[in-house]
Every structure is written in C-alpha cells, then in structure tokens.
Amino acid sequence: MRGNDQQAYDRGTSLFSPDGRIYQVEYAREAVSRGAPSVGIRTPEGVVLAALAQPSSELMEAESIEKLHKLDDHVGTTNAGHVADARNLIDYARRFAQGNQLRYGEPVGVEALTKHVTDYIQENTQMGGTRPFGAALLIGGIEDGNPRLFSADPSGTPHEWRATVIGADRSEIQSLLEDEWDEELTLEDGIELAVRALQVRSEELEAEHVNLVTVTPEEGYRQCPVEDVQDVLDRILEDDGEGDEEDGEGDEDEASDDTEE
Template sequence: MQGQQQQAYDRGITIFSPDGRLYQVEYAREAVKRGTASIGVRTAEGVVLAVDKRIRSPLMERTSVEKIHKADDHIGIASAGHVADARKLIDFARRDAQVNQLRYGEPIGVETLTKDVTDHIQQYTQVGGARPFGVALIVGGIEDGEPRLFETDPSGTPYEWKALAVGADRGEIQEYLETNYDETADLEGGIELALSALATANEDGLRPEGVGMATVDAESEQFVQLTDDEVGEYLESFDLLAADEDDTADEDDAADEDSEE
C-alpha cells in the first residue's frame, strides 16, 4: 500500500508528497545534472559564459551543438540539461526581450527577463498533463551599466550569483569557483577563471572545439561569442590546452619554420 502511494506522488506533478516534495521537479534537477557543464562568472567589467561542448561523434557538425545563446544584444544565456527544453525557453526569452523593446522602447533588464522566464517555468510545476523543464539556464548580461548573473531552476526559482556552475560535476566546479573567485577581476580574469574551472572536470585538458564561450562587456553592453581560434589562444596562454593540442601546435610551428626557410 505504501508503495502505491509513493508511485502516486511520483507520477503526479501537481501532487505534493507528505513531506512537501514535488518528485517530478526533483527528477528534472537530475536531468540537469546529466547535461555537460556550463559556467557563468560575473566580473567588474562584464559577464563570462563558458560551456563544455562534448561532441559524441567526429561526424557531427560542431556548430549544431548549441549551449550558448544570444537572448538580446546585452544578454547571453548558457544551458545545461535537455537541449530541446532549453531551446523552448530561449525562444520565450527572445520574444520577451523583443516585446519589451517594442512596448517600452528600451532593452529589457536582466533580472526582469530572468523572472519572466522562471514564471513561465513555474507554470509547468502545477499544471496537470505537463512536465517540468529539464534544464537550468545561466542568464548573464548588463543592466544599467552593471553586470548581472542569474540561474533558473526547474522549480521556477531565480537565483542571482557572482559565479556559478550547472550541469555535470557542479560540486567540483563550484568549489573551485568559490575558492578562486575575485570580485575585482577584469573580463580576462573572468575568462581565465571560467576556463580553469571547466578544466577541473577535464583531466586531459581542454580543446578549443570542445569549449563554447561568450562575453558581455559592461562598456559596450554587447554579447560577443568567441571563435575556436580565440578560445584556443586563451587556453594556450592559461596552459589549459589538451596534450595532443599542444603537440599539434608544435607541429604547426615547425611546419611554419620549414616553410619560412
């Protein structure tokens, strides 16, 4: 009998368990943990977003793996969890940003956008016949000249952070961020922290094609997505390149020297 009651709480999104839990929301959080890591860092000069873009097959087009999105000129979003769920929320966020621009003639605030998205997420925790979104988002941007960084939870709760990680290996990466975060760091310092934190979950080092990165600078208030070459330069300068990448770079340098001779 007790097992049947447990199944009822387990299957019904609108039913609280006796200890006040919504099991489907907790399962949605587990889906987030199965996604590859995403990191957000807020600095004095802007916001940095970095994601782990692991490719399942060499035949897959790398550009089709989307984990960082532009929501508006001044806002970027990184995701962890179900990609399809993330795309639906990104589309909602983009529409919300455009409606705000048309209605009020000004860019939407980062906090306002995050709370609109989490209000939308929350509806799916109390409607029968639907399931929660199995994704967490990191929303970063500039509001009134100040960098802001938020997380959305499958329960529909927004949290503001100085630096955070979502997805796989969150505990390990978050511990690194808490130990090494510096509020006075510039944008490049934020990039170094994000990449170094991501490297803690990748013992063999990082490859440019396996990392996605974007920044929103406080001065320009513009979302900029870094290319593989730019990411590679940062990885090399911070000594985070995978070993085979270093070997390839050395071979390329040798080839360049031979051609010059």
C-alpha cells in the same frame, strides 16, 4: 496501498509527497546534472558565459552543438539538461525581450527577463498534464551599465550569482569558483577562470569544444573565436608548467639541505 500512494506522488507533476517534495522537479534537476557543464562568471567589466560542447561522436559536427544563445544585444544565456526543453525556454525569453523593446522602447532588464522566464518554468510544476522543464539556464547581461548574472532551475527559482555552474560536476566546479573568484577579477581573468572550471570536467580540453561569450557595456554580446580560447588554454598550460617547475626547484633545495645535514 502504500506502494500505490508512492507511485501517485512519483508520477504527479503537481503533488507534494508527505515529506514536502515534488519528485518530478527533483527528477528534472537530475536531468540537468547529467548535462555538460555551463559556467557563468560576473566581473566588474562584464559577464563571461562558457559551456562545454563536446560531440558524442567523431562524426558529429561540433558547430551543431549550440550551448550559448543571444537573447538581446545586451544579454545572453547558456543551458544544461535537455536541449529541446532549453530551446523552448530560450525562444520564450527572446519573445519577451523583443516584446519589451517594442512595447516600451527600451532594452529589457536582466532581472525582469529572468523572473519572467522562471514564472513560466514554475507554471509547469503546478499544472496537471505538463511536466517540469528538464533544463536549467544561466542568464547574464548588462542592466543600467552593471553586469548581472542569474540562474533559473527546473523549480522556477531565480538566484543572482557572482559565479556559478549548472550541469555535471557541479560540486567540484563550484568549489573551484568559490576558491578563485574575487571582486577584482578583470574580464580576461574571468575568461581564464571559466576555462579552468571547464577543465574539471575534461582535463584535455580542446578549444573547439568550448563555447564562450562575453557581455560588456561597451561591446554587448560578443562570441569569442576559437583562436582566443586556444590562447587562454596555452596560457593556462604555461602557467601550470611554471608552477610545476617551481615545485621541482623547491624539492631540490630540500634534498640539498638534507644532504648537508
């Protein structure tokens, strides 16, 4: 009987287990953790969204992998997890943003949009006959002239962030963001930090496998071309090379000191 009870909690999308867990939500989070990472960084100048879009086969067109999506002129999103689930949420967010514009004649707030989407996600953890969405979103944009960045996970919980990541290698990438993010980051610094974060997943990162957008008060949602991403990768490689040279010079100085002694 105990085994049958366990299966009931395991299969039920809206049942709490005796220790207060909803297993289907946890499984949905596991699906997110298996997806390619997506990074969001908030700076005083705007929001940076970046995602790894690496084809699973050499025969796949890299352009067909869509990881970044425009929800409105002033807000965008990126996702990790099941692509089909994410697209459903993205279409839902777009309809709400358009409806808000038609109904009230003003752009939807980033926080209001996020909470509307997370309410929709949460409903699927509470009703029979459905399952939780196996996808998470990062929603970033401009609200009243200020950059805002939110996450939405399969439980339907919204959180606001300065910088965060969803998808694979979350612990390592989040640690990097916590070490290198600060209040004085420029938009260019945020772009470079986002690319560095994706390098945790793939050290030999190629520009065409990085989807990157910025959302600023001046330009709104803007997708960065591959050439700009390549410039960032070249700059990172150059900076890392200079750091290695300085370390080498320090080792030589230590060796000469040892000789003199």
